[in-house]
Amino acid sequence: MTKDLGAEFIVSQFMTDAKxxxxxxxxxKPPVEVKTIDAVRVVADEAFDPKNPDYKF
Incomplete structure (x- = not known):
């Protein structure tokens, strides 16, 4: 079963780190963006594979 942590929780984690x-x-400067896509607010996190830094998810 997958658990949705929710955007509010994830953003609060970034805010705690920033503090x-x-x-x-x-x-x-957290590697995140907040966007609205089709009337839904999303938090996009930039990720990479340290073994293959040229590959972006």
Missing amino acids: KYVEAGASY
Whole structure:
């Protein structure tokens, strides 16, 4: 069975990470985009395979 974590949960994880970076004095730019596709808001995460960095999912 697959569990949908929900966009709100995923975005909150990125926001938590961003806060930690800022508190440490580092810059943070998450590799995500928020888009609306066919009236549905989606969060797109850029991913790659470290063994094959030229391949994009």
